[in-house]
Amino acid sequence: MVKIGIITGSTRDARINSQVAEYVLQKAQSMNVADAEFEIVDIKDFDLPMFNEMMPPAMANKEYSLDENNRWSETIDGLDGFIFVTPEYNKAISPALKNAIDYLGAEWSNKAAGIVGYGSTLGVAATLNLRTILSNTNVATVGPFGAFSLFTDFEEMSSFRPAEVHNATIQAVIETTVNWSKGLKSVRG
Numbered sequence: 001m002v003k004i005g006i007i008t009g010s011t012r013d014a015r016i017n018s019q020v021a022e023y024v025l026q027k028a029q030s031m032n033v034a035d036a037e038f039e040i041v042d043i044k045d046f047d048l049p050m051f052n053e054m055m056p057p058a059m060a061n062k063e064y065s066l067d068e069n070n071r072w073s074e075t076i077d078g079l080d081g082f083i084f085v086t087p088e089y090n091k092a093i094s095p096a097l098k099n100a101i102d103y104l105g106a107e108w109s110n111k112a113a114g115i116v117g118y119g120s121t122l123g124v125a126a127t128l129n130l131r132t133i134l135s136n137t138n139v140a141t142v143g144p145f146g147a148f149s150l151f152t153d154f155e156e157m158s159s160f161r162p163a164e165v166h167n168a169t170i171q172a173v174i175e176t177t178v179n180w181s182k183g184l185k186s187v188r189g
């Protein structure tokens with residue numbers, strides 16, 4: 001059994017992120033993937049302040065000074081893989097998502113991740129930015145990725161109405177993330 005966290009990528013009160021995260025969760029659950037369970041992990045729930053730990057997380061051995069971060073650490077540590085749902089802010093991921101990733105080290109390591117991006121230019125620049133960031137924490141990002149357009153997959157840029165064409169790609173993101181997450185379990189021992 002692998003546990004996959006669908007990680008939200010925006011904390012704005014008016015974010016459209018939650019709709020995309022819910023869609024990924026429903027798609028994953030409807031696929032009845034063997035030996036895999038899925039849950040949404042909302043970074044907004046953790047109230048992480050702008051990074052303020054004593055030690056760089058890579059050197060912290062999962063021991064942190066902030067209560068918020070200890071809760072975040074336990075949650076990410078308990079997952080085998082991730083599907084990040086990321087908006088694009090100035091050709092990168094949001095500062096909230098970067099901050100949440102920065103807070104941890106070993107909890108991410110030797111796990112797999114899929115990426116589902118969205119934005120006026122499909123979130124592609126954010127997806128590539130996220131691949132680079134995750135490579136530094138030993139997260140293996142799968143090849144297929146979601147790329148939703150603010151103009152054609154959202155009504156009035158706010159209500160998520162994904163075009164049918166995305167179905168197969170999102171399924172491939174989910175399937176590959178699960179398969180790689182199962183494989184990487186043996187690397188973690």
Ligand SMILES: Cc1cc2nc3c(=O)[nH]c(=O)nc-3n(C[C@H](O)[C@H](O)[C@H](O)COP(=O)(O)O)c2cc1C
Pocket residue numbers: 010011012014015016017018087088089090091092118119120121122123150
């Ligand atoms: C500060 C900021 C910068 C943005 N930069 C980009 C961008 O570089 N490329 C893009 O496609 N969309 C960009 N957008 C549009 C966002 O993708 C869009 O507002 C989206 O709704 C943000 O996701 P959220 O609502 O879940 O926070 C930007 C939005 C903001 C607020």
